[in-house]
Amino acid sequence: MTSMARIKTYLDCVSPYSYYAFTFLNKHREALKSHDVSVEFVPIFLRGVNVATGNQPPGTLPAKAAYLAIDIENAKRYFGLSALKKPSVFPVLTVKPQRGLIYIKNNFPEETYIEAFRLLWVSLWEQNKDISQEAQLAETWSGLFKEEELKRIIEATGKEEYKDALMENTNEAVQNGAFGVPWSVVRNAKGEETRFFGSDRFHFMWEFLGIGDGVGFVPSPKSVL
Numbered sequence: 001m002t003s004m005a006r007i008k009t010y011l012d013c014v015s016p017y018s019y020y021a022f023t024f025l026n027k028h029r030e031a032l033k034s035h036d037v038s039v040e041f042v043p044i045f046l047r048g049v050n051v052a053t054g055n056q057p058p059g060t061l062p063a064k065a066a067y068l069a070i071d072i073e074n075a076k077r078y079f080g081l082s083a084l085k086k087p088s089v090f091p092v093l094t095v096k097p098q099r100g101l102i103y104i105k106n107n108f109p110e111e112t113y114i115e116a117f118r119l120l121w122v123s124l125w126e127q128n129k130d131i132s133q134e135a136q137l138a139e140t141w142s143g144l145f146k147e148e149e150l151k152r153i154i155e156a157t158g159k160e161e162y163k164d165a166l167m168e169n170t171n172e173a174v175q176n177g178a179f180g181v182p183w184s185v186v187r188n189a190k191g192e193e194t195r196f197f198g199s200d201r202f203h204f205m206w207e208f209l210g211i212g213d214g215v216g217f218v219p220s221p222k223s224v225l
């Protein structure tokens with residue numbers, strides 16, 4: 001029987017904090033699986049969340065922007081993403097990459113989808129590529145797909161079907177309480193559900209899932225529980 005416990009995390013590659021959460025959850029996916037907790041990553045459009053909720057990007061408040069610069073350095077070190085640096089084009093428009101991910105999620109194995117998601121952050125946040133441009137997006141994914149497949153993925157980024165799909169995912173996140181990313185909707189083995197904002201709430205998440213003591217940031221190995 002498959003467990004009902006799951007972490008569903010809404011992400012946008014425009015967001016460095018989404019990169020942290022993705023990296024961390026991905027790293028612990030196997031450990032989570034051993035606790036019968038599945039992980040799903042859902043591409044959304046952060047700007048759409050901001051419009052729907054009336055939120056503003058955190059950097060628009062000067063005091064917050066100054067703090068973010070410090071926080072991002074700490075998080076880079078903690079999550080082992082030392083190559084991360086702010087792209088020269090920022091914020092880049094991520095609708096096409098995020099729509100492309102939905103196509104990939106629907107048409108390729110999970111591992112390919114997860115790697116395609118990771119490569120978007122590598123391109124944008126480590127290699128300073130403008131992934132809003134089709135050529136740079138195609139280059140980002142060129143090692144993962146055959147030429148024909150890549151062509152279909154890039155075509156999908158301009159199709160109504162995938163425009164709607166990204167909007168639906170974004171609306172779903174907003175209906176689930178999102179005001180920013182990373183946003184996680186988590187269900188435990190008892191079927192209870194709650195939400196977490198950020199890449200810095202995993203200790204609460206493990207506590208809710210019953211897989212840690214609520215203090216440790218890493219899920220406890222099953223053997224010690």
Ligand SMILES: N[C@@H](CCC(=O)N[C@@H](CS)C(=O)NCC(=O)O)C(=O)O
Pocket residue numbers: 014015016017018046055056057058179180181182197198199200
């Ligand atoms: N404390 C959170 C901050 C996450 C964060 O600032 N996310 C940005 C996008 S990169 C956001 O959507 N912020 C909305 C808000 O702060 O209201 C963490 O460490 O992950």
